Amino acid sequence: MKRQMLALAASAFLALPGAALAQDKTKACFIYVGPIGDFGWSYQHHQGVLQLEEELGDTVETAYLESVPEGADAERAIERFARSGCDIIFTTSFGYMDPTNKVAGRFPDVKFEHATGYKREHPNVSTYNSRFYEGRYVQGVIAASLSKAGVAGYIASFPIPEVVMGINAFMLGAQSVNPDFKVKIVWANTWFDPGKEADAAKALIDQGVDIITQHTDSTAPMQVAAERGIKAFGQASDMIEFGPETQLTSIVDDWGPYYIRRVKAVQDGTWEQSDVWGGFAEGHVVMAPYANMPDEVKALAEETEEKIRSGEFHPFTGPINRQDGTPWLAAGEVADDATLLGMNFYVEGIDDQLPN
Amino acid sequence: MRIELVKRPQRSALFSMLSPFIALGLTLVAGAALFLALGKNPGEALYYYFVDPLHETWSLHELAVKAAPLILIAVGLSVCFRSNNWNIGAEGQFIIGAMAGSILPVMFPDFQSWVVLPLMLLLGVAGGAAYASIPAVLKARFNTSEILTSLMLVYVAQLFLDWMVRGPWRNPAGFNFPETRTFHAFATLPEIWPASGRAHWGFIFALLAALVLWFVMTRTLKGFEIRLLGQSPRAGRFAGFSREKMVLFSFLVSGGLAGLAGICEVSGAIGQLRPIISPGYGFTAIIIAFLGRLNPLGIVAAGLVLALTYLGGEAAQISVGLSDKVARVFQGMILFFVLACDTLIHYRIRLVAEPAVRGEGARADV
Amino acid sequence: MFEDILITIATAATPLLLAAIGELVTERSGVLNLGVEGMMIMGAVTGFAVAVTTGSPWLGVLAAILVGAAFSLLFGFLTLTLVTNQVATGLSLTLLGLGLSGMIGESFVGRAGVKLAAIRIPYLSDIPYIGRLIFGQDPLFYVSILLTAGVVWFLFRTRAGLTLRSVGDNHASAHALGIRVITIRYLAVMFGGACAGLAGAYLSLVYVPQWVENMTAGRGWIALALVVFASWRPWRLLVGAYLFGAVSIGQLHTQALGVGIPSQFLSSLPYLATIVVLVLISRNRRLTMMNTPASLGQPFVPDR
Structure with missing residues (x-):
């Protein structure tokens, strides 16, 4: 009795958040690698969470940790979530792969969802990712249709398969319109440094490209392109506000549908391990409205997007040669997902060299 | 009103021990004010910040x-x-x-x-x-x-x-x-x-x-x-x-x-x-x-x-919904208090109501 | 095109120069403020917020300067009045600034900014090859050059400058001469803060008109290094900032040409170049010592 009183007093003093209430709510927890104010990768994940809250209302409770460094801190952050009563934990960066699996082994009753990785060492770990390359292919088609110089500038972050795959898809899309199309690549060695991204965009424009696309997070390249009067593609979010007369379209990461589906599955008790790699068809990848281009280019872009969405066409369909001219895919052959996920070579026509 | 430091003849063993606790006290007060201003329960936030991880x-x-x-x-x-x-x-x-x-x-x-x-x-x-x-x-x-x-x-x-x-x-x-x-x-x-x-x-x-x-x-x-x-x-x-x-x-x-x-x-x-x-x-x-x-x-x-x-900071983010930024601001505050309180080891602090009398032009006052 | 590249270099160098010239004055007075990054990001967020809210980039610039100076006062109060350790206090100021700017800027993420437009002088700005470089850049570029010249004049041509340097070289004897050491240091710290704030505003109003967390991305640290690189001499600081800017932009151009050197090696060039040049110029020990503020980082308490 006395102990109960004490506990009651303690909880009254500390006003511990309604432990009883939490029982009938599903708790979904998220770990972001950047600040939610990055207006890029982490921001878009958080937008997905806001969609989730709106859709599921009172039946879901969410929590997040932002700017969690990939390294020793990640495991602690995930474990803290697992211990704090989360039913499902989304870890939204590749670097969280091993910590996620480690913690998952210790908490078999909690569901774990790791973005962009490939390890599912326990039945309670799923992985998910988006086929951004579908959008990149469409961008390539648009770029080659519009570019007078026949050269596009590509601001890349780091040479990981995801980025290499994007460059290749862009190039294949461009080659489908103009076989001699060229792309100039600058590696910024950062996901996020607006100043450096702006510098990279300027360097590319000064070397004669007349369309810019980026695989880094900030809106800086869009602003530079607007200032210099050329066209550009956005990244991660719709950046039209930063270049109303500049943005052709943007690949928007839309994680909301997936988060809603998975949390609902937890609520229904139907959650199962899965490996989802969604593109246009699943709503993971959304193209921002096509703008600032002639109608026939817009029509071509829409047609390409629709073909990919319906499954009629796969961007990586042969014949495709590797950079050195050796054949990779025979005519009509479609690349398998495993090769794409581990892609570390360029297709023919790209001048850059990958570190090896 | 000015703050004036007077050097102690030797470092104070008392304040050597005491200064971290004074800093802690100041941190708790300032932290409570910060969390209150952000609409959070200060007791809860401070509990998660300092006690929960332990x-x-x-x-x-x-x-x-x-x-x-x-x-x-x-x-x-x-x-x-x-x-x-x-x-x-x-x-x-x-x-x-x-x-x-x-x-x-x-x-x-x-x-x-x-x-x-x-x-x-x-x-x-x-x-x-x-x-x-x-x-x-x-x-x-x-x-x-x-x-x-x-x-x-x-x-x-x-x-x-x-x-x-x-x-x-x-x-x-x-x-x-x-x-x-x-x-x-x-x-x-x-x-x-x-x-x-x-x-x-x-x-x-x-x-x-x-x-x-x-x-x-x-x-x-x-x-x-x-x-x-x-x-x-x-x-x-x-x-x-x-x-x-x-x-x-x-x-x-x-x-x-x-x-x-x-x-x-x-x-x-x-x-x-x-x-x-x-x-x-x-x-x-x-x-x-x-x-x-x-x-x-x-x-x-x-x-x-x-x-x-x-x-x-993490515990408070999860449990009270304080953002990572607030956690970092609070961390900065703690550091400032600890550093400032260490001054007491070597100096006595005097509040002076009026500017000190300036003699022989050899004073440097704030 | 060549002109464009030079302007790009100037844009990359200007925020470094602005922040560093302020820190140079602070350090000349004998105070080492490692909080440049924190003051800079505070300037960036206030500059952006005020400019977007009022629609006037100039008000944004003004606000950034004021906030930078005010934020540095916190450092001044701790290190000068309470004689806390300058290194630790400066680093803590950076932590605080990064957090606080994130809090302030939360509602401004993803909003298009207001750009401080480049100036245009009819005819002069249209001169081929050099017109825009000399007569058509953003106003703060000219401010940065004038500021450097002004600091040279102040430090080496005025009595107040001499006083400030003497405080930095030997605060005890300066104090004995009746100089108000602490007052001068407060002013120098605030000047440093104001310049860092201005540099931040340059980032969020000129360089990339937007606000995102951590957008300074380490430029405050580079500014600090440049002060040392310049061995506390303003003109050399200008050279250093432009050298750093040139190598940074040059490596991007090298990449775009497709030379096949790993980008990490090219990216590390600005840092290596800074080291190599400093080694070459710092071998003359006497010259280096002459310009180093001897009291740098030393606490000072006037005896009464």
Whole structure:
């Protein structure tokens, strides 16, 4: 009795958040690698969470940790979530792969969802990712249709398969319109440094490209392109506000549908391990409205997007040669997902060299 | 109204003990005000910040994991700062140490034996020390400012690591993702008490390093030499000590310990090399070195406190919904209070209502 | 095109120069403020917020200067009045600034900014090859050059400058001469803060008109290194900032040409170049010592 009183007093003093209430709510927890104010990768994940809250209302409770460094801190952050009563934990960066699996082994009753990785060492770990390359292919088609110089500038972050795959898809899309199309690549060695991204965009424009696309997070390249009067593609979010007369379209990461589906599955008790790699068809990848281009280019872009969405066409369909001219895919052959996920070579026509 | 400091004849033992608690009191008051202003329950927020991370065993382990590299680096830096050498590139030495130590498990994964781990630790120390010797030699020989060189070398080390894990050292079975193969069992720094959490031997090394350096600094001739050269290079020269040798010595010690911290972090807490292995330990350790008053034992305490603020910040984010930014602002406030309260050790603070009478034009008042 | 590249270099160098010239004055007075990054990001967020809210980039610039100076007062109060350790206090200021700017800027993320437009002088700006470089850049570029010249004049041509340097070289004897050491240091710290704030505003109003967390991305640290690189001499600081800017932009151009050197090596060039040049110029020990403020980082309490 006395102990109960004490506990009651303690909880009254500390006003511990309604432990009883939490029982009938599903708790979904998220770990972001950047600040939610990055207006890029982490921001878009958080937008997905806001969609989730709106859709599921009172039946879901969410929590997040932002700017969690990939390294020793990640495991602690995930474990803290697992211990704090989360039913499902989304870890939204590749670097969280091993910590996620480690913690998952210790908490078999909690569901774990790791973005962009490939390890599912326990039945309670799923992985998910988006086929951004579908959008990149469409961008390539648009770029080659519009570019007078026949050269596009590509601001890349780091040479990981995801980025290499994007460059290749862009190039294949461009080659489908103009076989001699060229792309100039600058590696910024950062996901996020607006100043450096702006510098990279300027360097590319000064070397004669007349369309810019980026695989880094900030809106800086869009602003530079607007200032210099050329066209550009956005990244991660719709950046039209930063270049109303500049943005052709943007690949928007839309994680909301997936988060809603998975949390609902937890609520229904139907959650199962899965490996989802969604593109246009699943709503993971959304193209921002096509703008600032002639109608026939817009029509071509829409047609390409629709073909990919319906499954009629796969961007990586042969014949495709590797950079050195050796054949990779025979005519009509479609690349398998495993090769794409581990892609570390360029297709023919790209001048850059990958570190090896 | 002005604040005036009056130097105490000698450092106050009382305030030496008391100042951290005054700082804590001020922090609680200011923190409560901050959280209240943000519409949070201050009692709850402070509880999660300071108490929650301490009442579970796993969380104590995490505290040790977080504090280990900070303490290891900071005690090494204290030798540098005491001898007036400004090594602010411990972050780079941490990275190079981690890379040097990883040579064995990454390049020779089939070499599996109990000697691997000790060799890795030695290589880690050697790598960190070697990298630290660059600014040291440049300073001793060419008089180049070590502040600049050690800082610039941090960026170089980060890029070098980045290139290695994306290129030559990439895990052949890792789908070309930027990470090395995971270390085998012989290359993994064991946990101290595996049943209850993941604190590894790095924490023990940190405590040992602090004890050893405390002994060296306070009880040996070398410690005297370090302090003398730091306080008065001229006096040091007259005593026959070499400034150049001290530059090298202090950099080797701090670089070696930073390197050890690096290999312990990689081998104990992460288990492989990745493009980013440190969330800025080398810079945070500079703060810790001074919070601990450049005393190795004080540094242990300071390292634990700062580690606690990271853990507490997370707990408060999750439980009370304080944002990461608020946690960092609060962390900055804590640091300011601790630093300010340490003033009481050497000075009495007097509030003066009117400007002091100016005599002979030899006063400098605020 | 060549002109464009030079302008790009100037844009990359200007925020470094602005922040560094302020820190140079602070350090000349004997105070080492490692909080440049924190003051800079505070300037960036206030500059952006005020400019977007009022629609006037100039008000944004003004606000950034004021906030930078005010934020540095916190550092001044701790290190000068309470004689806390300058290194630790400066680093803590950076931590605080990064957190606080994130809090302030939360509602401004993802909003298009207001750009401080480049100036245009009819005819002069249209001169081929050099017109825009000399007569058509953003106003703060000219401010940065004038500021450098002004600091040279102040430090080496005025009595107040001499006083400030003497405080930095030997505060005890300056104090004995009746100089108000602490007052002068407060002013120098605030000047440093104001310049860092201005540099931040340059980032969020000129360089990339937007606000995102951590957008300074380490430029405050580079500015600090440049002060040392310049061995506390303003003109050399200008050279250093432009050298750093040129190598940074040059490596991007090298990449775009497709030379096949790993980008990490190219990216590390600015840092390596800074080291190499400093080694070459710092071999003359006497010259270096002459310009180093001897009291740098030393606490000072006037005895009464």
